[in-house]
Amino acid sequence: RALPTSAGALRQRLRQCAERIPEAEAVLDLLEKCPEHQKKGSFPVIVFEGLDATGKTTVTQAVKDNLNGILLRSPPACISQWRTVFDDERTPIKRAFYAAGNYILASEIAKASTQAPVIIDRYWHSTAAYAIATETSGEVQDLPPAQDEVYQWPEDLLKPDLVLLLTVDPEERVRRLQHRGLEKTKEEAELEANSLFRQRVEESYRRMVNPACQEVDASPSKEEVLKTVLQLIKKHCAF
Ligand SMILES: Nc1ncnc2c1ncn2[C@@H]1O[C@H](COP(=O)(O)OP(=O)(O)OP(=O)(O)O)[C@@H](O)[C@H]1O
Numbered sequence: 265r266a267l268p269t270s271a272g273a274l275r276q277r278l279r280q281c282a283e284r285i286p287e288a289e290a291v292l293d294l295l296e297k298c299p300e301h302q303k304k305g306s307f308p309v310i311v312f313e314g315l316d317a318t319g320k321t322t323v324t325q326a327v328k329d330n331l332n333g334i335l336l337r338s339p340p341a342c343i344s345q346w347r348t349v350f351d352d353e354r355t356p357i358k359r360a361f362y363a364a365g366n367y368i369l370a371s372e373i374a375k376a377s378t379q380a381p382v383i384i385d386r387y388w389h390s391t392a393a394y395a396i397a398t399e400t401s402g403e404v405q406d407l408p409p410a411q412d413e414v415y416q417w418p419e420d421l422l423k424p425d426l427v428l429l430l431t432v433d434p435e436e437r438v439r440r441l442q443h444r445g446l447e448k449t450k451e452e453a454e455l456e457a458n459s460l461f462r463q464r465v466e467e468s469y470r471r472m473v474n475p476a477c478q479e480v481d482a483s484p485s486k487e488e489v490l491k492t493v494l495q496l497i498k499k500h501c502a503f
């Protein structure tokens with residue numbers, strides 16, 4: 265399978281291509297500096313997931329402001345300058361880059377969560393959901409079965425306290441995409457063109473376990489979505 269599900273496996277994958285791709289060596293260097301099996305601090309760690317234009321950037325910023333939190337994203341800023349290089353590579357190398365981003369981010373989460381609530385725009389569930397959806401074709405029924413190990417959280421990756429999956433109906437998502445008008449990645453363009461791919465990504469999010477995603481209808485106004493999200497955080501995270 266294209267997605268390496270441990271720090272050891274993704275290091276090996278990056279090492280194999282490091283001679284040809286100098287940026288892989290740079291990612292490896294950063295990974296080496298991250299202690300393994302990171303532990304979170306006493307503040308809650310809350311992740312927002314979902315297809316593009318479901319409102320993650322909008323809601324993470326608002327939640328961060330509301331909770332006086334620290335906002336992080338995957339892939340983290342320290343490797344995002346190499347993103348386009350890996351997006352143009354073969355799938356296994358591209359997935360190793362995004363997986364590595366999550367392990368590097370875990371170090372940032374560990375530190376930040378000793379200081380304030382941590383709000384994260386995409387983490388492991390995004391890496392897994394896009395990988396799973398790309399490896400299959402056709403209907404959601406063609407995805408690996410619900411209990412498959414692909415939906416498991418990696419054993420050696422720091423776990424969040426709460427994962428909220430933002431969903432909006434396809435028409436509203438397209439309206440938001442058009443309104444925003446940003447440049448799309450290849451995968452985002454495919455997502456827009458291919459409704460089955462979009463359904464597979466969303467269903468893969470829903471099948472993730474340990475931790476599972478809690479779904480939030482993000483179709484209402486920004487204010488209402490924020491209110492719902494803050495209520496869920498209050499209910500699930502003690503701080
Ligand atoms: N609840 C909402 N109602 C109406 N418009 C919204 C709402 N939330 C976000 N938007 C608008 O939709 C667009 C996409 O939102 P945003 O950038 O937050 O999504 P995103 O999930 O972070 O996208 P991506 O993953 O591609 O970065 C923006 O123009 C934003 O202002």
Ligand SMILES: Nc1ccn([C@@H]2O[C@H](COP(=O)(O)O)[C@@H](O)[C@H]2O)c(=O)n1
Pocket residue numbers: 316338339362366386387388390391392394449451452
């Ligand atoms: N943790 C992550 C984050 C992103 N991806 C890949 O990037 C694309 C979406 O990124 P945005 O910056 O537009 O939010 C998506 O196509 C994923 O393949 C990832 O794999 N893991």
